[in-house]
Amino acid sequence: MFMSDQFENQNLSVAVLLPCYNEEVTIGKVVRDFKASLPDATIYVYDNNSTDRTAEIAEAEGAIVRREPRQGKGNVIRAMFEDIDADVYVMADGDDTYPADAAPAMVAKVLEGYDMVIGDRLSSTYFQENKRPFHNFGNRLVRGSINGLFGAHVTDIMTGYRAFNFTFVKTYPVLSRGFEVETEMTIHSLNNNLRLFEMPIQYRDRPEGSVSKLDTVGDGIKVMSTIFRMIREYKPLPFFGGLGLIIGIVGIVLCGTVTFEFAKTGVVTHFPTLIGAVMLVITGLLLIIAGIILDVMAKNDRKTFVIDTNKIAYNKRH
Template identity: 55%
Template sequence: MDKLAILIPAYNEAQTIGKVVSDVKAVTNNIPGTSIYVYDNNSSDDTTAIAQEAGAIVRHEYAQGKGAVIRRMFREIDAEVYIMIDADDTYPVEAIPEMYSRVVNRGVDMVVGDRLSSTYFEENKRPFHNVGNSLVRWLINFLFKTDIRDILTGYRAFSFRFVKTFPVLSRGFEIETEMSIHATEKRMLVENQVVSYRDRPEGSESKLDTYGDGFKVLKTVINLYRGYHPFAFYSIFSLIALIVAVLLFVWRVAIPYSNTQMVANLPTLIVSMILLVLSVIAFFSGSILNAIQTNDKRNFELALIHTEDRLKDLNHEQ
């Protein structure tokens, strides 16, 4: 079991991976029990060879996608502290000791490397990425009542209990969004750490699809909100259906009936009744799912206890 595991997912990063591994080694020399893992995701260049030459432990994930790589890393590696950093040399490795210290000394479950509070908007040359980061940050902090300042950053530190209780569902770059919401909803201790950001070196290409990945992130946010807050989610549809049903009934049925003593718009009456029934169904669906979610939270707390016991056993074996 490692004291500190540095996790570097990599896909065609031959230009920068060697420097990243070497820089990480330099700043972690004073942390005994550190291992640097590079997980190659079907690179077609020399990423693997360069990472090995630089001194990293290289492993492979053949299912394409960052989410698949992180799932593999979290399953295979046992460590007291994990720090994940991108292989594109955009993050300062000098922040690693402080991130490590926060997890060890303060019991933080996730340290978020906050780019948006420093140099990101000046360094990043893709304006839609700037807008997207700000939008996602606002949306998640609004919906989930949290204060994570950089939702999409790939620079994070994790505790053992976070890694071993985090169910990886996403396959792509929306995985960072999933991590942020999971930590918030499971009441884990999350701290922001401001880090500088530098854009990719010339010739290094980003793997992000601005629009495609952006829509995936928004879809992930909506799905997670539905899963973690089902009562609030379904209540929105219940309220909309109820309002439309009442307006249709009053405007097209009740008012004409008061004047003529006849139901002149029978189809409208039927539609309003159907909407009323849908409103009731949505309301009680949210209520039932909310009760299930409450039970899931209890089960998760029990799983945390089991995870803490496992960590103690691993330390005892050492």
């Protein structure tokens, strides 16, 4: 009741966002659970071309049902963020794997000033509940890669249970089309130094009769390609500079072998090696220069992002 009174006193609006594809087994319970935990919130179910009774059941339980024809979770989240205005957003899945009773605490953290609150599965029951070993391995791999690159300590990079403030939702560019969108959100937040808070939650595996839409190999490849792309865009100097340094060193070593041979014999007998080595050195230098230029552009993009978020926050207050 405290959270309900707090919403009313501050005249705050809360939106629960549930992207769904063929979740008729669980969506009714999920909607009821969020209604019980956040009685003053508006619950939105976005049906992503379901072929079962997902939309019908959600509507019967009192949710606002909308349809998104572009297939993929990223497309659904993009539509949600574009369409819905609220002070606080809670995003979960319709498969009943995330506990709705954690939502009030997540909303409270957003109200404290955090841009995004992450429902951390990995610190609690995820590895016991999730029976898919490749998913567990993938979570560890993605977490290590991103934390190492950004010098961060985020535990659960890929969780689908999150809460956001208005400014985050309206300034976050959703580029991914599928399940890799959660990874993209985390990288975007770390790159722009947003205020993140991780809250451990009790994850539970899908109930019997509910079928996962994840493709372990396919979605894993998409996630890794997203990480590769965002490293290239957000950290261009380490990416291009490191690549250029490796290529340049190889070229210098080859040049050294030809030079050493010339010093001993006075004759250059391996002209193709010399030409290739010089081209490698030039390519390495060009990559390093490109990395420096793109790094300056990335910093300018971050400055623009801060200015845009400040404008949105100011306009919302006034």
